[in-house]
Amino acid sequence: MNEIKTICELVLDDPAPPLRDGAAALAIARRTTARRNRLRVAGSGVVAAAVAGVLVTPAVTGWQAASAPAPPPEAGPAMETTAAPRTPATTTPAKPPSAHVAAAHSHVLAAVLKAAVPPGHTVTEVDGLSDDKTVYTRKLRLKPNEQVLGAYTQVEIAAGGGEGQLMAAILYDGRPYPNGDLCSPKLAGSAADAALPCEVFTVNGVQIKVTRSQNAEYGEVISAVRYLDGGELMVSSWQGIPRHEPDGNLPPDAVNKKPRDGVHHPPLADPPLSAQQVAELAAEPAMLP
Amino acid sequence: MGVFGRGDPRESDFVAYYASHANQLRNTAYLLCGDWHLAEDLTQNAFTKLYQAWHRIERHDVLDQYTRRVLVRAFLDERRRPWRRERATVPGSADLDAVAPDQGRPDERVVLRTALARLPKRRRAVLVLRFWADLSVEQVADILGCSAGTVKSQTADGLADLRQVLGGALEDLKRPLGGRQ
Numbered sequence: 001m002n003e004i005k006t007i008c009e010l011v012l013d014d015p016a017p018p019l020r021d022g023a024a025a026l027a028i029a030r031r032t033t034a035r036r037n038r039l040r041v042a043g044s045g046v047v048a049a050a051v052a053g054v055l056v057t058p059a060v061t062g063w064q065a066a067s068a069p070a071p072p073p074e075a076g077p078a079m080e081t082t083a084a085p086r087t088p089a090t091t092t093p094a095k096p097p098s099a100h101v102a103a104a105h106s107h108v109l110a111a112v113l114k115a116a117v118p119p120g121h122t123v124t125e126v127d128g129l130s131d132d133k134t135v136y137t138r139k140l141r142l143k144p145n146e147q148v149l150g151a152y153t154q155v156e157i158a159a160g161g162g163e164g165q166l167m168a169a170i171l172y173d174g175r176p177y178p179n180g181d182l183c184s185p186k187l188a189g190s191a192a193d194a195a196l197p198c199e200v201f202t203v204n205g206v207q208i209k210v211t212r213s214q215n216a217e218y219g220e221v222i223s224a225v226r227y228l229d230g231g232e233l234m235v236s237s238w239q240g241i242p243r244h245e246p247d248g249n250l251p252p253d254a255v256n257k258k259p260r261d262g263v264h265h266p267p268l269a270d271p272p273l274s275a276q277q278v279a280e281l282a283a284e285p286a287m288l289p
Numbered sequence: 290m291g292v293f294g295r296g297d298p299r300e301s302d303f304v305a306y307y308a309s310h311a312n313q314l315r316n317t318a319y320l321l322c323g324d325w326h327l328a329e330d331l332t333q334n335a336f337t338k339l340y341q342a343w344h345r346i347e348r349h350d351v352l353d354q355y356t357r358r359v360l361v362r363a364f365l366d367e368r369r370r371p372w373r374r375e376r377a378t379v380p381g382s383a384d385l386d387a388v389a390p391d392q393g394r395p396d397e398r399v400v401l402r403t404a405l406a407r408l409p410k411r412r413r414a415v416l417v418l419r420f421w422a423d424l425s426v427e428q429v430a431d432i433l434g435c436s437a438g439t440v441k442s443q444t445a446d447g448l449a450d451l452r453q454v455l456g457g458a459l460e461d462l463k464r465p466l467g468g469r470q
Contacts, residue, residue, distance in 0.1 A: 004420035004451075007401045008320050014398050017325050019312055020333070022304035028333055029303075029340035131366050 096177040099231025101170045101289035103130035105151035109168040112286050113155040113235075116166065118272055121159040128153040147171040147231070151289075156241060157272060163265040164219070164272050165238045168287065172231040182209040182227065201276065203283035210275045218242050219267035222275050224282035235282040240267025303343055306352065307336055314360060320417045321364045323406045335360040357422070358432045361414050365433075404454040412447030415440055 020028075106129050114123055130151075150170040157164055178187055181200075187209075188194035196211040201224075209225045219239025226233040241264075273281070281287070311332060318328035338359045339352065346352065405413055411433065418429045419440075426444075430437045 004416050004448075007405065007451075008417065008421040010398055011320060011323075011402045011405065012316055014319075014325075014402070016315070016319070017329070019315060020329070022307040022311075025307050025311065025333060025336050026300060026304055026340070029337040032337045033341055 096229045097288045099150065099170055099172045099228040100135050101150040102135045103132040103151050105289055106130050106153040109151055109287060110153040110155060112284055113153065113166045113168055116281055117157055121157040121272060123155055124158045125156040126153065147173045160269055162268040163241050164268040165241050168235045170231065170233050174230055177229050178227050182207055201279035203280050206283040208279040208282045210279050212275065220271045222271065222278045224278040226282040233282055233287055235278055237271060237273040237278045239271045299343060303340055314356060317417060317422060318360055320421060321414055323402050331360050331363055334363050354428065361432050365410055404451060407454050408447055408450050412443050412450060415443040416447045419444060
Protein backbone atom coordinates (compact mmCIF):
# COMPACT_ATOMS: atom_id res chain seq x y z
CA MET A 1 0.00 0.00 0.00
CA ASN A 2 2.42 2.61 -1.24
CA GLU A 3 -0.21 5.31 -1.20
CA ILE A 4 -0.59 5.03 2.58
CA LYS A 5 3.15 5.34 2.99
CA THR A 6 3.10 8.34 0.67
CA ILE A 7 0.35 9.96 2.72
CA CYS A 8 2.39 9.42 5.87
CA GLU A 9 5.53 10.85 4.31
CA LEU A 10 3.67 13.90 3.08
CA VAL A 11 2.06 14.46 6.46
CA LEU A 12 5.47 14.22 8.09
CA ASP A 13 6.74 17.00 5.84
CA ASP A 14 5.00 19.25 8.32
CA PRO A 15 7.83 21.01 10.18
CA ALA A 16 8.33 19.42 13.57
CA PRO A 17 9.42 21.23 16.71
CA PRO A 18 12.83 20.19 18.01
CA LEU A 19 12.86 16.87 19.80
CA ARG A 20 13.89 17.05 23.45
CA ASP A 21 17.28 15.53 24.02
CA GLY A 22 18.03 12.31 25.82
CA ALA A 23 19.12 13.97 29.05
CA ALA A 24 15.84 15.89 29.28
CA ALA A 25 13.82 12.75 28.51
CA LEU A 26 15.75 10.86 31.18
CA ALA A 27 15.13 13.64 33.72
CA ILE A 28 11.39 13.55 33.01
CA ALA A 29 11.32 9.76 33.26
CA ARG A 30 13.10 9.96 36.61
CA ARG A 31 10.66 12.56 37.93
CA THR A 32 7.60 10.68 36.72
CA THR A 33 8.88 7.50 38.31
CA ALA A 34 9.46 9.29 41.59
CA ARG A 35 5.93 10.73 41.44
CA ARG A 36 4.51 7.27 40.76
CA ASN A 37 6.36 5.89 43.74
CA ARG A 38 5.01 8.65 45.95
CA LEU A 39 1.49 7.58 44.99
CA ARG A 40 2.06 4.57 47.16
CA VAL A 41 1.03 6.91 49.86
CA ALA A 42 2.42 6.37 53.27
CA GLY A 43 0.19 6.88 56.16
CA SER A 44 -3.22 8.39 56.34
CA GLY A 45 -6.21 6.16 56.40
CA VAL A 46 -8.15 8.94 54.82
CA VAL A 47 -7.26 10.25 51.42
CA ALA A 48 -8.47 13.12 49.44
CA ALA A 49 -6.39 12.56 46.43
CA ALA A 50 -6.02 14.37 43.19
CA VAL A 51 -3.58 13.77 40.43
CA ALA A 52 -0.52 15.50 38.99
CA GLY A 53 -0.02 18.39 41.28
CA VAL A 54 -3.56 18.36 42.56
CA LEU A 55 -3.08 15.13 44.47
CA VAL A 56 -3.86 15.94 48.01
CA THR A 57 -4.24 13.92 51.15
CA PRO A 58 -6.00 15.47 54.05
CA ALA A 59 -2.93 14.87 56.16
CA VAL A 60 -0.74 16.68 53.67
CA THR A 61 -3.06 19.62 53.30
CA GLY A 62 -3.35 20.09 56.98
CA TRP A 63 -6.54 18.28 57.63
CA GLN A 64 -6.92 19.22 61.21
CA ALA A 65 -8.67 17.62 64.09
CA ALA A 66 -11.91 19.32 64.90
CA SER A 67 -11.80 21.68 67.78
CA ALA A 68 -15.51 22.33 67.62
CA PRO A 69 -17.14 19.99 65.13
CA ALA A 70 -20.38 21.27 63.71
CA PRO A 71 -23.43 19.11 64.16
CA PRO A 72 -24.41 17.28 60.99
CA PRO A 73 -27.34 18.72 59.09
CA GLU A 74 -30.48 16.73 59.53
CA ALA A 75 -31.67 14.58 56.71
CA GLY A 76 -34.18 11.78 56.59
CA PRO A 77 -32.60 8.37 56.23
CA ALA A 78 -33.08 6.77 52.87
CA MET A 79 -31.80 3.45 54.16
CA GLU A 80 -31.91 1.57 57.39
CA THR A 81 -29.18 3.35 59.28
CA THR A 82 -28.04 3.42 62.85
CA ALA A 83 -25.23 5.36 64.42
CA ALA A 84 -23.37 3.88 67.35
CA PRO A 85 -20.42 5.96 68.46
CA ARG A 86 -17.40 3.84 69.40
CA THR A 87 -19.39 0.64 69.06
CA PRO A 88 -17.44 -2.50 68.28
CA ALA A 89 -18.33 -4.18 65.02
CA THR A 90 -21.09 -6.72 65.35
CA THR A 91 -22.17 -7.39 61.80
CA THR A 92 -19.00 -8.02 59.89
CA PRO A 93 -19.89 -9.25 56.41
CA ALA A 94 -19.12 -12.91 55.86
CA LYS A 95 -17.08 -12.12 52.79
CA PRO A 96 -16.18 -8.45 52.47
CA PRO A 97 -15.86 -7.06 48.96
CA SER A 98 -12.40 -6.76 47.53
CA ALA A 99 -10.46 -3.52 47.26
CA HIS A 100 -8.90 -4.60 43.98
CA VAL A 101 -10.09 -2.13 41.43
CA ALA A 102 -8.92 -0.47 38.25
CA ALA A 103 -8.70 3.30 37.93
CA ALA A 104 -11.44 3.07 35.30
CA HIS A 105 -13.87 2.45 38.16
CA SER A 106 -13.61 6.19 38.79
CA HIS A 107 -16.43 6.66 36.28
CA VAL A 108 -18.74 4.58 38.46
CA LEU A 109 -17.71 6.51 41.57
CA ALA A 110 -18.35 9.78 39.76
CA ALA A 111 -21.81 8.69 38.63
CA VAL A 112 -22.83 7.77 42.17
CA LEU A 113 -21.44 11.02 43.59
CA LYS A 114 -23.18 13.12 40.93
CA ALA A 115 -26.47 11.40 41.73
CA ALA A 116 -25.95 12.36 45.36
CA VAL A 117 -25.41 16.06 44.74
CA PRO A 118 -28.06 17.79 46.83
CA PRO A 119 -30.78 19.85 45.15
CA GLY A 120 -29.82 23.47 44.54
CA HIS A 121 -26.18 22.58 43.90
CA THR A 122 -24.62 22.39 40.46
CA VAL A 123 -21.70 20.22 39.42
CA THR A 124 -18.92 22.49 38.19
CA GLU A 125 -16.20 19.97 37.52
CA VAL A 126 -15.51 16.26 37.72
CA ASP A 127 -11.89 15.32 38.15
CA GLY A 128 -9.82 12.19 38.48
CA LEU A 129 -11.62 10.22 35.78
CA SER A 130 -9.50 7.55 34.19
CA ASP A 131 -9.95 4.80 31.62
CA ASP A 132 -7.00 2.82 32.88
CA LYS A 133 -8.13 -0.76 33.40
CA THR A 134 -4.93 -1.85 35.14
CA VAL A 135 -5.57 -3.58 38.47
CA TYR A 136 -2.70 -3.89 40.89
CA THR A 137 -1.66 -7.47 41.49
CA ARG A 138 -2.46 -9.04 44.81
CA LYS A 139 1.21 -9.88 45.00
CA LEU A 140 1.99 -6.21 45.45
CA ARG A 141 4.01 -5.90 48.63
CA LEU A 142 3.38 -2.71 50.57
CA LYS A 143 5.08 -1.42 53.64
CA PRO A 144 2.98 -0.88 56.76
CA ASN A 145 0.62 2.09 56.32
CA GLU A 146 1.30 2.30 52.59
CA GLN A 147 -1.72 2.54 50.35
CA VAL A 148 -2.16 2.45 46.61
CA LEU A 149 -4.81 4.60 45.03
CA GLY A 150 -7.02 2.30 42.97
CA ALA A 151 -9.90 4.43 41.77
CA TYR A 152 -10.59 8.03 42.59
CA THR A 153 -12.88 10.85 41.63
CA GLN A 154 -13.70 14.32 42.81
CA VAL A 155 -16.93 16.17 42.03
CA GLU A 156 -16.84 19.89 42.62
CA ILE A 157 -20.17 21.54 43.34
CA ALA A 158 -21.36 25.10 43.70
CA ALA A 159 -24.31 26.91 45.25
CA GLY A 160 -24.91 30.49 46.32
CA GLY A 161 -21.44 31.66 45.35
CA GLY A 162 -19.74 28.97 47.42
CA GLU A 163 -17.94 25.82 46.35
CA GLY A 164 -17.53 22.41 47.92
CA GLN A 165 -16.75 18.93 46.75
CA LEU A 166 -17.59 15.28 47.08
CA MET A 167 -14.83 12.75 46.73
CA ALA A 168 -14.59 8.99 46.58
CA ALA A 169 -11.55 6.76 46.48
CA ILE A 170 -10.79 3.07 46.73
CA LEU A 171 -7.42 2.38 48.27
CA TYR A 172 -5.54 -0.87 48.37
CA ASP A 173 -3.29 -1.67 51.33
CA GLY A 174 -3.34 -5.46 51.33
CA ARG A 175 -4.72 -5.62 54.86
CA PRO A 176 -7.60 -7.96 55.72
CA TYR A 177 -11.01 -6.72 56.72
CA PRO A 178 -10.65 -5.43 60.30
CA ASN A 179 -12.45 -7.01 63.18
CA GLY A 180 -13.40 -5.09 66.29
CA ASP A 181 -13.90 -1.39 66.81
CA LEU A 182 -13.64 0.48 63.53
CA CYS A 183 -12.87 3.66 65.48
CA SER A 184 -9.84 2.04 67.05
CA PRO A 185 -6.73 4.22 66.81
CA LYS A 186 -4.99 1.16 65.38
CA LEU A 187 -6.99 1.60 62.20
CA ALA A 188 -6.27 5.30 61.92
CA GLY A 189 -3.49 6.19 59.56
CA SER A 190 -1.99 8.82 61.82
CA ALA A 191 -2.26 10.36 65.25
CA ALA A 192 -4.19 13.27 63.74
CA ASP A 193 -6.71 10.87 62.19
CA ALA A 194 -7.03 8.99 65.47
CA ALA A 195 -7.94 12.24 67.23
CA LEU A 196 -10.87 12.98 64.93
CA PRO A 197 -14.39 12.49 66.31
CA CYS A 198 -15.42 9.05 65.09
CA GLU A 199 -18.62 7.06 65.03
CA VAL A 200 -19.76 3.89 63.34
CA PHE A 201 -22.91 3.84 61.26
CA THR A 202 -24.58 0.64 60.21
CA VAL A 203 -26.24 1.04 56.84
CA ASN A 204 -28.12 -1.97 55.55
CA GLY A 205 -25.91 -4.19 57.65
CA VAL A 206 -22.69 -2.57 56.46
CA GLN A 207 -20.49 -0.90 59.04
CA ILE A 208 -19.18 2.50 58.04
CA LYS A 209 -16.67 4.56 60.02
CA VAL A 210 -17.41 8.27 59.89
CA THR A 211 -15.03 10.97 61.03
CA ARG A 212 -15.45 14.72 60.95
CA SER A 213 -13.11 17.64 60.98
CA GLN A 214 -13.44 21.35 60.55
CA ASN A 215 -11.19 23.99 59.12
CA ALA A 216 -11.64 27.74 58.76
CA GLU A 217 -10.68 27.61 55.09
CA TYR A 218 -12.87 24.79 53.84
CA GLY A 219 -15.42 24.27 56.57
CA GLU A 220 -16.62 20.85 57.61
CA VAL A 221 -15.22 17.68 56.11
CA ILE A 222 -17.10 14.45 56.71
CA SER A 223 -15.31 11.29 55.74
CA ALA A 224 -16.84 7.81 55.64
CA VAL A 225 -14.78 4.67 55.30
CA ARG A 226 -16.08 1.28 54.30
CA TYR A 227 -13.40 -1.29 54.99
CA LEU A 228 -12.90 -3.86 52.27
CA ASP A 229 -10.81 -6.95 51.85
CA GLY A 230 -7.38 -5.48 51.19
CA GLY A 231 -8.26 -1.82 51.54
CA GLU A 232 -11.09 0.63 51.88
CA LEU A 233 -13.64 2.73 50.10
CA MET A 234 -13.50 6.31 51.31
CA VAL A 235 -16.19 8.89 50.58
CA SER A 236 -15.94 12.43 51.80
CA SER A 237 -18.00 15.57 51.68
CA TRP A 238 -16.19 18.89 51.79
CA GLN A 239 -18.00 22.11 52.58
CA GLY A 240 -15.22 24.00 50.81
CA ILE A 241 -12.29 23.35 48.51
CA PRO A 242 -8.74 23.81 49.78
CA ARG A 243 -6.91 26.64 48.12
CA HIS A 244 -4.47 25.38 45.51
CA GLU A 245 -0.91 26.03 46.54
CA PRO A 246 1.47 26.00 43.60
CA ASP A 247 4.53 23.82 43.91
CA GLY A 248 7.36 26.20 44.65
CA ASN A 249 10.00 23.59 44.05
CA LEU A 250 9.54 22.84 40.40
CA PRO A 251 12.42 21.49 38.35
CA PRO A 252 14.07 24.06 36.10
CA ASP A 253 12.52 22.78 32.89
CA ALA A 254 8.99 22.51 34.29
CA VAL A 255 6.44 24.72 32.60
CA ASN A 256 3.06 25.31 34.16
CA LYS A 257 0.86 25.43 31.08
CA LYS A 258 -2.34 25.83 33.05
CA PRO A 259 -1.72 28.20 35.93
CA ARG A 260 -4.65 28.54 38.26
CA ASP A 261 -6.58 31.71 37.76
CA GLY A 262 -6.26 32.55 41.42
CA VAL A 263 -10.02 32.56 41.95
CA HIS A 264 -10.91 30.76 45.12
CA HIS A 265 -14.50 30.60 46.14
CA PRO A 266 -15.65 30.51 49.74
CA PRO A 267 -17.09 27.31 51.20
CA LEU A 268 -20.74 26.46 50.75
CA ALA A 269 -23.09 27.98 53.31
CA ASP A 270 -23.78 24.50 54.71
CA PRO A 271 -22.06 21.13 54.44
CA PRO A 272 -23.41 19.51 51.26
CA LEU A 273 -24.16 16.17 52.94
CA SER A 274 -24.82 15.02 56.46
CA ALA A 275 -22.70 12.36 58.16
CA GLN A 276 -25.52 9.92 57.66
CA GLN A 277 -25.75 10.69 53.95
CA VAL A 278 -22.00 10.27 53.51
CA ALA A 279 -22.18 6.95 55.34
CA GLU A 280 -25.01 5.86 53.07
CA LEU A 281 -22.94 6.75 50.04
CA ALA A 282 -20.05 4.68 51.36
CA ALA A 283 -22.42 1.76 51.84
CA GLU A 284 -23.84 2.10 48.36
CA PRO A 285 -23.21 -1.23 46.57
CA ALA A 286 -22.74 0.54 43.25
CA MET A 287 -19.56 2.09 44.61
CA LEU A 288 -17.88 -1.30 44.91
CA PRO A 289 -15.57 -2.77 42.28
CA MET B 290 13.90 8.33 42.96
CA GLY B 291 14.46 6.57 39.66
CA VAL B 292 14.80 2.91 38.88
CA PHE B 293 18.56 3.23 38.44
CA GLY B 294 21.03 5.03 40.59
CA ARG B 295 22.44 8.18 39.06
CA GLY B 296 25.43 7.36 36.93
CA ASP B 297 24.28 3.78 36.42
CA PRO B 298 25.57 2.64 33.01
CA ARG B 299 22.08 1.47 32.14
CA GLU B 300 21.05 5.12 32.08
CA SER B 301 23.58 5.70 29.31
CA ASP B 302 22.04 2.78 27.43
CA PHE B 303 18.61 4.30 27.89
CA VAL B 304 19.74 7.70 26.64
CA ALA B 305 21.45 6.08 23.66
CA TYR B 306 18.30 4.15 22.82
CA TYR B 307 16.27 7.34 23.11
CA ALA B 308 18.67 9.19 20.80
CA SER B 309 18.37 6.55 18.13
CA HIS B 310 14.64 5.84 18.31
CA ALA B 311 12.80 8.84 19.72
CA ASN B 312 12.43 10.69 16.43
CA GLN B 313 10.97 7.68 14.65
CA LEU B 314 8.60 7.02 17.53
CA ARG B 315 7.50 10.66 17.62
CA ASN B 316 6.79 10.54 13.90
CA THR B 317 4.59 7.50 14.48
CA ALA B 318 2.83 9.35 17.27
CA TYR B 319 2.31 12.38 15.05
CA LEU B 320 0.77 10.27 12.32
CA LEU B 321 -1.59 8.85 14.90
CA CYS B 322 -2.63 12.05 16.62
CA GLY B 323 -1.82 14.87 14.16
CA ASP B 324 -0.45 17.14 16.87
CA TRP B 325 3.27 17.56 17.48
CA HIS B 326 2.85 18.51 21.11
CA LEU B 327 0.67 15.53 21.88
CA ALA B 328 3.06 13.37 19.86
CA GLU B 329 5.87 14.60 22.09
CA ASP B 330 3.85 13.73 25.19
CA LEU B 331 3.02 10.26 23.88
CA THR B 332 6.65 9.65 23.02
CA GLN B 333 7.85 10.80 26.42
CA ASN B 334 5.19 8.65 28.07
CA ALA B 335 6.39 5.61 26.13
CA PHE B 336 10.02 6.24 27.04
CA THR B 337 9.13 6.82 30.67
CA LYS B 338 7.39 3.44 30.78
CA LEU B 339 10.39 1.94 29.05
CA TYR B 340 12.67 3.55 31.65
CA GLN B 341 10.61 2.01 34.43
CA ALA B 342 10.73 -1.42 32.79
CA TRP B 343 14.30 -1.23 31.52
CA HIS B 344 15.84 -3.28 34.31
CA ARG B 345 13.25 -6.02 33.80
CA ILE B 346 13.72 -6.34 30.08
CA GLU B 347 16.26 -9.03 29.40
CA ARG B 348 15.86 -9.26 25.64
CA HIS B 349 16.57 -5.82 24.30
CA ASP B 350 15.57 -6.91 20.81
CA VAL B 351 11.97 -6.50 21.95
CA LEU B 352 12.41 -2.86 22.99
CA ASP B 353 11.06 -1.43 19.75
CA GLN B 354 7.92 -3.49 19.93
CA TYR B 355 7.48 -2.65 23.62
CA THR B 356 7.79 1.11 23.13
CA ARG B 357 5.48 1.07 20.11
CA ARG B 358 2.93 -0.91 22.10
CA VAL B 359 3.04 1.57 24.99
CA LEU B 360 2.79 4.51 22.64
CA VAL B 361 -0.13 3.17 20.61
CA ARG B 362 -2.08 2.04 23.63
CA ALA B 363 -1.59 5.40 25.31
CA PHE B 364 -2.82 7.06 22.13
CA LEU B 365 -5.88 4.82 21.97
CA ASP B 366 -6.64 5.47 25.61
CA GLU B 367 -5.52 9.05 25.87
CA ARG B 368 -8.09 9.91 28.49
CA ARG B 369 -6.38 7.59 30.92
CA ARG B 370 -4.25 10.53 31.91
CA PRO B 371 -6.51 11.99 34.55
CA TRP B 372 -4.93 15.41 34.57
CA ARG B 373 -5.91 15.91 30.95
CA ARG B 374 -8.99 17.96 31.68
CA GLU B 375 -11.20 18.99 28.84
CA ARG B 376 -12.93 22.31 29.14
CA ALA B 377 -15.28 24.04 26.81
CA THR B 378 -13.82 27.21 25.30
CA VAL B 379 -16.20 30.04 24.72
CA PRO B 380 -16.09 31.96 21.44
CA GLY B 381 -13.85 34.99 21.67
CA SER B 382 -11.75 33.42 24.41
CA ALA B 383 -8.13 34.47 24.46
CA ASP B 384 -7.33 30.76 24.38
CA LEU B 385 -8.43 30.66 20.76
CA ASP B 386 -6.11 31.56 17.95
CA ALA B 387 -7.15 34.21 15.50
CA VAL B 388 -8.85 32.88 12.39
CA ALA B 389 -6.25 32.10 9.76
CA PRO B 390 -6.62 34.10 6.56
CA ASP B 391 -7.92 32.22 3.54
CA GLN B 392 -4.91 31.31 1.43
CA GLY B 393 -6.79 29.67 -1.38
CA ARG B 394 -6.04 26.05 -2.15
CA PRO B 395 -5.56 24.08 1.05
CA ASP B 396 -2.16 22.63 1.79
CA GLU B 397 -2.00 19.02 0.60
CA ARG B 398 -0.45 17.98 3.89
CA VAL B 399 -3.38 19.46 5.79
CA VAL B 400 -5.82 17.58 3.59
CA LEU B 401 -4.02 14.30 4.12
CA ARG B 402 -3.59 14.87 7.83
CA THR B 403 -7.26 15.68 8.13
CA ALA B 404 -8.16 12.58 6.16
CA LEU B 405 -6.09 10.44 8.50
CA ALA B 406 -7.60 12.15 11.51
CA ARG B 407 -11.10 11.33 10.30
CA LEU B 408 -10.43 7.62 10.51
CA PRO B 409 -11.43 5.88 13.72
CA LYS B 410 -8.42 5.69 16.02
CA ARG B 411 -7.84 1.95 15.83
CA ARG B 412 -8.12 1.86 12.06
CA ARG B 413 -5.73 4.78 11.81
CA ALA B 414 -3.30 2.96 14.09
CA VAL B 415 -3.53 -0.21 12.01
CA LEU B 416 -2.80 1.64 8.76
CA VAL B 417 0.11 3.60 10.21
CA LEU B 418 1.68 0.58 11.87
CA ARG B 419 1.25 -1.72 8.90
CA PHE B 420 2.08 0.54 5.99
CA TRP B 421 4.30 3.21 7.46
CA ALA B 422 6.05 1.32 10.23
CA ASP B 423 6.12 -1.80 8.02
CA LEU B 424 5.00 -4.11 10.80
CA SER B 425 3.50 -7.52 10.17
CA VAL B 426 -0.12 -8.33 10.90
CA GLU B 427 1.01 -10.36 13.89
CA GLN B 428 3.13 -7.51 15.29
CA VAL B 429 0.25 -5.07 14.92
CA ALA B 430 -2.09 -7.55 16.60
CA ASP B 431 0.35 -7.81 19.50
CA ILE B 432 0.54 -4.04 19.85
CA LEU B 433 -3.20 -3.56 19.76
CA GLY B 434 -3.98 -6.61 21.85
CA CYS B 435 -6.28 -8.14 19.30
CA SER B 436 -6.31 -11.03 16.85
CA ALA B 437 -4.62 -11.08 13.45
CA GLY B 438 -8.05 -11.38 11.89
CA THR B 439 -9.14 -8.18 13.55
CA VAL B 440 -6.08 -6.39 12.22
CA LYS B 441 -6.87 -7.59 8.70
CA SER B 442 -10.47 -6.46 8.89
CA GLN B 443 -9.46 -3.11 10.44
CA THR B 444 -6.97 -2.68 7.62
CA ALA B 445 -9.64 -3.26 5.00
CA ASP B 446 -12.08 -0.97 6.78
CA GLY B 447 -9.44 1.73 7.23
CA LEU B 448 -8.51 1.67 3.56
CA ALA B 449 -12.17 1.86 2.60
CA ASP B 450 -12.66 4.81 4.93
CA LEU B 451 -9.64 6.56 3.49
CA ARG B 452 -10.83 6.01 -0.07
CA GLN B 453 -14.17 7.47 0.86
CA VAL B 454 -12.56 10.53 2.47
CA LEU B 455 -9.94 11.18 -0.20
CA GLY B 456 -11.76 9.91 -3.26
CA GLY B 457 -9.65 10.18 -6.40
CA ALA B 458 -6.82 11.86 -4.52
CA LEU B 459 -5.87 8.47 -3.12
CA GLU B 460 -5.45 7.04 -6.62
CA ASP B 461 -3.12 9.93 -7.50
CA LEU B 462 -0.94 8.99 -4.57
CA LYS B 463 -0.40 5.48 -5.90
CA ARG B 464 2.28 6.97 -8.11
CA PRO B 465 5.65 7.32 -6.39
CA LEU B 466 6.47 10.64 -4.76
CA GLY B 467 8.83 11.68 -7.50
CA GLY B 468 6.12 11.18 -10.12
CA ARG B 469 3.64 13.50 -8.53
CA GLN B 470 3.07 16.87 -10.10
